Amino acid sequence: MPLxxxxxxxxxxxxxxxxxxxxVELLEGEQTDASANLVEIRAADxxxxxFRRDVNATPPSWPRPENSLQAHLEFLVEDLDDAERRVVGLGGRPIETRDAAGPYEERGYSxxxxxxxxxxxxPPTAPKQG
Known part of the structure; x- marks a missing residue:
């Protein structure tokens, strides 16, 4: 048994x-635990x-260099436009809206x-046809 x-x-x-x-809304999850200073959730997957209470919390300034990234989450989606509408509808904000170059398309938000x-x-899993 692992430690x-x-x-x-x-x-x-x-x-x-x-x-x-x-x-909870973005990840279609549920709250699993809560205390005065910590709330935990479990996503559908x-x-x-x-989420820990820190009344002096300062959001990171990424991509600006004044403050470190601190932490970064990545979520896989099948439709970037639909996912962006959901994020913005829930109160999230685009950080950058251009698609990143490379094999994966991605968009940043806060x-x-x-x-x-x-x-x-x-990325598509089906082999290319033709």
Whole structure:
């Protein structure tokens, strides 16, 4: 039996309840635990995220160099445009809206508390026809 059986990515923020609600909706998940200073959720695919209260939390300034990235989340999606509409509808903000060069298309956003994340297009799995 492994010593560590699971992990939780925890983001610091001023209002963990509100940020947890954003990610519950975005990831079609559910809140699994809450205390005065920490809210945890589980996404539909099993990903676990926590949101810890820090009244002095400063959002990262990425891509500007004044502040470090601190943490970065990536979510795989099948349709970037649909996913972007959902993110913006929930209160997220585009950081950059151009598609990245390379084999994967991706777009950067910040959640309502300023944490950055990327929506990355799932590469096709079917072989090319013709």
């Amino acid at each position: 560590v059986t699971t992990g939780v990515v925890v983001l610091d923020c001023a209002e963990p309840e509100k940020l947890a609600a954003f990610y 099993g990903l676990r995220l926590g 959640d309502p508390a300023g944490h950055s994340f990327t929506l990355r297009l799932v």
